[in-house]
Amino acid sequence: MNLLIGKINKIFLVSFIFCGATAVKSDNLPIFVPLSQTDLDDPQVGYMHSSIGMEGGTYFFGKKGDPIEKVKKVELERFTFFKDQKEEVIPRFTPNDSVCFFNNNWKCFIFSSWNDARSSLSEVYAANPQSTHITDILFCEDCQPLPEPGLTRICAGLYQNYITGYEFKDKTLPTYPEFFTKDGDCKYEKPWIVSSNNQKAEKEDLIDKMDQAVILQSSFNRCMLEEKVWTKEQVLTINRAGAEVTPKLFNPAIKIVEKGATKSQIKQQDFAINKLGGCKNYIRTFIKTTMKADSQEMMKILDKIGFNDDLLGRPKSYFDKKQGVVFCKEPIPEFTLNYDSNPTDKEVATLCSCIWNKFPEGRWERDEMRRTFKGGDPNLKTRGFLPRMGKAMKVCGGYEL
Numbered sequence: 133m134n135l136l137i138g139k140i141n142k143i144f145l146v147s148f149i150f151c152g153a154t155a156v157k158s159d160n161l162p163i164f165v166p167l168s169q170t171d172l173d174d175p176q177v178g179y180m181h182s183s184i185g186m187e188g189g190t191y192f193f194g195k196k197g198d199p200i201e202k203v204k205k206v207e208l209e210r211f212t213f214f215k216d217q218k219e220e221v222i223p224r225f226t227p228n229d230s231v232c233f234f235n236n237n238w239k240c241f242i243f244s245s246w247n248d249a250r251s252s253l254s255e256v257y258a259a260n261p262q263s264t265h266i267t268d269i270l271f272c273e274d275c276q277p278l279p280e281p282g283l284t285r286i287c288a289g290l291y292q293n294y295i296t297g298y299e300f301k302d303k304t305l306p307t308y309p310e311f312f313t314k315d316g317d318c319k320y321e322k323p324w325i326v327s328s329n330n331q332k333a334e335k336e337d338l339i340d341k342m343d344q345a346v347i348l349q350s351s352f353n354r355c356m357l358e359e360k361v362w363t364k365e366q367v368l369t370i371n372r373a374g375a376e377v378t379p380k381l382f383n384p385a386i387k388i389v390e391k392g393a394t395k396s397q398i399k400q401q402d403f404a405i406n407k408l409g410g411c412k413n414y415i416r417t418f419i420k421t422t423m424k425a426d427s428q429e430m431m432k433i434l435d436k437i438g439f440n441d442d443l444l445g446r447p448k449s450y451f452d453k454k455q456g457v458v459f460c461k462e463p464i465p466e467f468t469l470n471y472d473s474n475p476t477d478k479e480v481a482t483l484c485s486c487i488w489n490k491f492p493e494g495r496w497e498r499d500e501m502r503r504t505f506k507g508g509d510p511n512l513k514t515r516g517f518l519p520r521m522g523k524a525m526k527v528c529g530g531y532e533l
Contacts, residue, residue: 135253152269163325166300167232168279170285175234178288178323179302183230183277185212186240190273192377193222194265195243205376206270212278225268230279236380240277241255242270273377287311287318349385351401355411357389361439364389412439438493449481460484463505467521475533486528487521 167181282295289302375382
């Protein structure tokens with residue numbers, strides 16, 4: 133259970149880290165701009181912002197070289213990146229730069245150097261990102277980043293500091309160096325890299341994607357319960373851990389587990405599950421697509437509890453009259469009956485099911501049947517299993533067929 137929770141936690145963290153990539157809707161590295169008070173008062177999706185420090189937030193720390201799912205929640209007070217005010221907030225970690233983006237709320241990555249920031253973000257946007265932290269990284273949810281004093285946003289991508297007179301201009305703007313129309317209006321009211329002519333549509337798109345994510349997560353929860361992989365309490369424990377990182381995804385999923393899904397949600401779950409061929413295939417697909425490098429380890433865990441027996445067995449149980457051999461749907465090695473036996477498929481299916489169920493899940497006999505079914509060589513356990521198999525055959529009426 134603990135190992136499963138550890139692997140599932142990786143999904144939460146990866147989804148949080150990659151949220152920045154989806155927020156800016158770009159296949160390349162994002163465009164960086166300063167952070168002004170205007171950005172906090174009227175936040176826009178599209179740019180990555182550099183703050184001068186952090187006022188507060190829910191922080192998580194990942195150490196260089198550790199698996200990406202291994203992070204530690206930390207409590208921190210206000211800190212800034214000013215040269216004369218920098219200090220360690222975590223042993224051997226002094227924050228120096230941050231990269232923040234807005235997606236329903238402010239989220240920030242905080243690094244000890246700008247080189248670390250570039251390296252980590254390059255990895256986030258890579259086609260096949262690593263499964264470990266390549267630098268020390270502090271990230272936060274519901275952040276309160278500090279803006280540059282005196283800085284104001286005039287247009288999207290155009291900033292001016294009324295104290296120092298400093299100007300920042302986004303040189304990637306399609307109309308650069310022109311930021312204004314002939315009438316003096318901003319050519320871009322919102323970052324040009326997002327289709328932002330309709331803020332309502334943009335927000336609806338984000339909401340729609342989150343609703344879809346909730347349905348997919350709740351479908352996974354439902355299948356884990358229906359297949360009896362987890363208990364209800366285990367599902368709630370895992371989702372509550374996820375809610376600490378991504379509350380907008382997992383709190384609705386928790387509500388569905390606790391209070392039940394609506395008719396509309398059940399219909400959407402049914403569609404997602406049936407499209408993948410049922411709950412077992414849905415769980416396997418969910419694990420393979422969200423855990424990637426860890427999927428093999430997860431599948432081994434499921435193998436151990438008998439979850440994948442349907443992959444080991446055959447489409448149906450039947451008797452091969454020519455060979456005089458019984459082939460079971462369950463992962464039971466083939467066996468013979470009396471020389472003159474000629475059972476029906478229904479009789480064979482009943483016999484196979486009875487034999488399989490004589491050995492409860494968790495018993496060594498089932499593990500031995502799976503091992504030999506896969507082609508494992510006979511050993512001492514096999515010798516010990518054969519008499520038990522014979523007894524099950526007798527109890528289930530195999531010798532009478």
